[in-house]
Amino acid sequence: MGQKRYFLRDFTEVLQQVEGEIDTVVDLFGGSGLLSHTAKRVLPGCRVVYNDFDRYIDRLAAVDTTNEILGVIKQRLTDLEANKRLSEQERADVLAIVEDYTRRGYVDIMTIGRNVLFSGKWVTSFEELTKHTMYNRVRPGLYEAAGYLDGLEVEHMDYRELFERERGNSRALFVLDPPYLTTECGMYQNYWRLTDYLDVLRLLDGTKWVYFTSDKSQIVELCKWLGDNFGESAPMYGATVRQRTNTLNYQAQFNDMMITRL
Ligand SMILES: C[S@@+](CC[C@H](N)C(=O)[O-])C[C@H]1O[C@@H](n2cnc3c(N)ncnc32)[C@H](O)[C@@H]1O
Numbered sequence: 001m002g003q004k005r006y007f008l009r010d011f012t013e014v015l016q017q018v019e020g021e022i023d024t025v026v027d028l029f030g031g032s033g034l035l036s037h038t039a040k041r042v043l044p045g046c047r048v049v050y051n052d053f054d055r056y057i058d059r060l061a062a063v064d065t066t067n068e069i070l071g072v073i074k075q076r077l078t079d080l081e082a083n084k085r086l087s088e089q090e091r092a093d094v095l096a097i098v099e100d101y102t103r104r105g106y107v108d109i110m111t112i113g114r115n116v117l118f119s120g121k122w123v124t125s126f127e128e129l130t131k132h133t134m135y136n137r138v139r140p141g142l143y144e145a146a147g148y149l150d151g152l153e154v155e156h157m158d159y160r161e162l163f164e165r166e167r168g169n170s171r172a173l174f175v176l177d178p179p180y181l182t183t184e185c186g187m188y189q190n191y192w193r194l195t196d197y198l199d200v201l202r203l204l205d206g207t208k209w210v211y212f213t214s215d216k217s218q219i220v221e222l223c224k225w226l227g228d229n230f231g232e233s234a235p236m237y238g239a240t241v242r243q244r245t246n247t248l249n250y251q252a253q254f255n256d257m258m259i260t261r262l
Contacts, residue, residue: 004034004177004212007258010242011035014210015042015173018262022046022208024172028159032056033149035175040151050152051162057154059108060145065101066108067142070115072097074138086116086134095130102126115139163203173262176200177212201235208262211236214246215255236261 004011015025015038024047025039036050059066076093080086086094094116101107113123116134123129155162159178166172178200179192197219203209213219220241226234239261247253 006244008038010258011038012042014260015039018173019043022171022173024169025175026166026172027051027175028162029177036152037148048152049155051155051159053156055156060148062106062108063143063145066111069101069112070138077136080136082136084136091134094134098126174207174209176209180214180217204235211259213257220257
């Protein structure tokens with residue numbers, strides 16, 4: 001989700017910078033848990049709260065089944081070159097394999113989708129999977145999740161509720177990576193509105209935080225304008241911005257940003 005892994009070095013530096021000053025990291029929009037996982041590795045003595053709003057833990061728990069399903073699919077597609085489009089028969093067989101597992105229990109359809117759909121496409125249900133053209137993108141090797149969540153406190157709640165619970169701790173660092181306003185990941189489209197973004201800004205007052213966004217969202221531009229016109233009372237006033245250029249293709253690029261006030 002997003003390109004958080006490109007920020008891991010910067011994020012690590014920030015954590016090292018606040019070592020000793022904080023005792024808790026609260027990852028309010030945990031997603032895949034990558035930032036929580038990193039925080040626990042860098043600051044093992046800190047409490048790290050991973051807010052798993054999407055129940056990513058279910059997908060982690062299903063890793064063995066996911067590997068098994070992909071193994072069966074790979075077997076079925078042995079004669080097909082990597083990245084080639086599946087024939088109607090191959091596609092029907094892949095769907096039959098997945099459907100069979102779906103009947104028996106939970107299937108991490110999103111991960112299965114990533115292995116048989118065009119790059120960037122994703123699905124959240126078997127129904128959706130049946131509507132797409134398929135490609136042999138089954139990755140070699142197995143997914144591994146052992147130990148990934150070790151030491152994390154896992155919650156599944158609205159970020160506001162978790163913030164209310166933790167805000168009284170002046171030694172907490174809040175990690176804010178809300179869904180992007182415009183995003184290449186179709187999943188969040190039309191689901192976070194401007195007001196939702198502005199609501200998140202209210203969390204920045206009087207707390208230590210790391211905020212992730214991109215210049216596509218224009219939130220930073222807004223905060224800069226507010227800072228220029230209203231000074232210290234503006235959210236993000238005096239914050240440090242780190243930026244990375246993200247190239248989607250030769251025409252489209254935007255800047256991912258990590259903003260901190262510690
Ligand atoms: C940009 S992603 C976070 C990615 C994450 N940092 C990672 O490394 O994978 C934003 C996440 O916020 C979640 N989310 C959406 N609405 C939320 C809410 N009201 N409270 C908490 N999380 C929410 C989304 O489901 C999504 O997982």
